[in-house]
Amino acid sequence: MLELKDVCFTIKKEGEPLNLLDKISIKVPAGHFMAIVGPSGCGKTTLLKTIAGLNEESEGDLYWNGKHLVHEADFEPSEIGYVPQFSIAYDQLTVDESIESATQLRVKTSSAAELDHRIDSVLLETGLDQLADRQVKVLSGGQKRRLGLAMELVSGPRMLLCDEVTSGLDPRSERDIVRLLHQLSRTDGRSVISVTHSLAHLELYDSILVLHEGKVAYHGPPQGLNHYFSVDDTEEIYPKLAKQPSDKWQSSWLKHRQAFYQKLETRREKLIDDGVLKVPAHADVGSLTNDTITSKRDETKTKKQKPVSRSMAETGPLSDPDEETSTDTGIISEAPEAVETPSIFKQFSVLLNRRWKIFFRDRGQVILQVAILLGFPILVSLFNERGNVNVVHLSDSFQGSMADIQEKSRVFLSDLKIGSAISGIIMFQVVLLALMGSNNSAREIAGERLIFEKEKFGGVRPLAYLASKITFIGTLVLIQSIWMAVFVQQFWPFPEGPHAGFLDHILFLILINAAMSSICLGISALMRTSEQSSLLSIYLVGFQLPLSGAVLALPDKLAEITRPFIASYWSWSGSIESLGPSHKNAVKAVIETDLNPVLTCQYVLAIHIIIGIVAAYIGIKRHSWD
Structure with a gap:
C-alpha cells in the first residue's frame, strides 16, 4: 500500500x-x-x-x-515504474531493441534465454508483439505510449506511475x-x-x-x-x-x-x-478505512498483523x-523474485553499443561526420604550397656589405612568407579540430537529457552513462585528429624538429579535439536544452581564433586573463614549439605572441579535458527532469 x-x-x-x-x-x-x-x-x-x-x-x-x-x-x-509525458525511446531503434535495451539496463539476467523471455512477455502483455521489428519513428502515438509502458514493465514494478x-x-x-x-x-x-x-x-x-x-x-x-x-x-x-x-x-x-x-x-x-x-x-x-472498520479479509487472517x-x-x-x-x-x-540491477560495466557496455547503433542508423549524422572528416583536411591542404617553400639561410660569409644586406632582406622576407604559412596551416588544423570537437559533444547529453533522466530514475548509474559518452566521443576524436594529421602530412609534411616533431603535432591535434569535445560535453550536461548548449559551444569555438593570439597578438593584460581558457592557443603553441629550429624561427619572425614549452601546453590541455569531464559528471548527477 x-x-x-x-x-x-x-x-x-x-x-x-x-x-x-x-x-x-x-x-x-x-x-x-x-x-x-x-x-x-x-x-x-x-x-x-x-x-x-x-x-x-x-x-x-x-x-x-x-x-x-x-x-x-x-x-x-x-x-517503481514512471511513464512520463515525453517519449523515452530512440527513433532509430526498433520496438524490440528498445525493450531489450531497457531490460539490460535495469534487470540482471542470468542467460540470454531469460532476457528473451522477459522481452517476449512484455511484448505480449502490452500488445506490441506484432510490432517488434518496427522502428520507433514510424509508430503511432498510441503505440509509442504502449512502448513507454513496456519499457517500464521489464523490471516488474509494483508501482506504476503514468503522466498524461x-x-x-x-x-x-x-x-x-x-x-x-x-x-x-x-x-x-x-x-x-x-x-x-x-x-x-x-x-x-x-x-x-x-x-x-x-x-x-x-x-x-x-x-x-x-x-x-x-x-x-x-x-x-x-x-x-x-x-x-x-x-x-x-x-x-x-x-x-x-x-x-x-x-x-x-x-x-x-x-x-x-x-x-x-x-x-x-x-x-491494509484497509483503506480507519481501525474501527474491519474488512472481511482481515477476519480471515490466521496470524496477528x-x-x-x-x-x-x-x-x-x-x-x-x-x-x-x-x-x-x-x-x-x-x-x-527480487530483481537485481546490472553491474556498472554491463550498463556501460549496453549504453555504448546502443550509442554506436543509433549513430550508424542516423544517416544525416553519418553524412555530416564523413563530410567533416574529408572536407576539413582538404581545406587545410589547399594552403600546402605556401608552407612547402624551403627556409632560406644567410651565408656563412656574411660581412655586412650592400649585397649581404640585400641577402638578409631576402631571408627576412622568406621567413615572413614561410612563417606565416606554417603558423596559419597549424592554426587552421587546430581551429577546425576545435570545431569538430564542438560538433562531437554540443548536443550529446542535452539532446537526450530527458531519456537519460528517465533511465537514471530506473537505475542507470551516471558513471556508466558518462563513461559510454567519453568512449564514444573519444573514438571520434582519435579518428578525426589522426586523419587530419596524416592527410595533411601527404601535402604538407610537418617540418621535423629535433625531438618527436610530427608525433608531437599529432598529440596536440588530439588534445585540442579532446579538450573542446570535453568542455562542450560539460556544457551539454549543464545546459537545460540542446539549443542553449549548441549556442554556447558555437560561441566558445568562435572566440578560439581571435583570443589565441595566433593572428594578432593580444594586449598583455588581456592575454594573461584569457589565455588559460583558450585551448587553441595551447595546441598551436605546442605544435610550433615542436618544429625544427629554422622553421620555428621563421614563425617567430611573424608573430608577437609568446610561446610555451611543449610539456606546459600538454599539461594545460590535459587540465581542460579533466575540467570538461568533471563538469559533465556534475551535470549528469544533477537532477534536471524539466
Missing part, C-alpha cells in the same frame, strides 16, 4: 511560499487503479513526481508497504491505453496511478482523485463523482470546482472521506473474493509481509 499523510510541496514565488500541494492525504492499496484528475495547474503532475521522489516533499510523510520513503529507504528502482499517457490520442487509442493500464493493475498486485486531463472512461478506474489548487477535493469510486459534486455530467465537475475556494472543497472532503473509503473497501473485497483482483501475499493489503510504523498503525491495519494467506481469497502466496 502507498499512503500519503499531509504531504505538501512548497515553492517560492515572488519571495512568498506557494503550496503546489497542500495537505494531501490518500491511500492506494496493492492492485489498485487510480486516476488523478483536475483543472490545469492543480498539481497533478507535481503529486505524481512527489510520489516518485522527483520532487522532495516540504512537509508530510509517504509510506510504501509500511516503509517510510524518506526516513527509512526510497523505492528500489525495480519497485493518453494525451493527444484519438478516443479509440485513449480507451485502449486505459484498458491496458486497468489490466496491468489486475496482475501481481500492481498499483497503477495515472494522471489525465480526460474525464472519459472513468468507469475503468477503481478510484478517482480530484485535485483543486493543490488540495484534495475528492477521492473515491468513479460512481460517486456526480453525486458528490451534484452534477449530471462529469464534464461539469471542473466548472463546479471553480465556484468554491479549494479550502472549502478540502474541508468538505475530509467530512465525507470515511464513507467513500468504505465504499472503495467493500468493492475491493468483492473483487478479491471473486478472483478478479489478485494481490501477492508479500504486499501490504504487525504495524510497521506508528503512523501506519494509526490509519489502518496492515498485513504482515511474511504472512501467507489462503488462496481462496484471491491472494497469491508466492512473492515475485
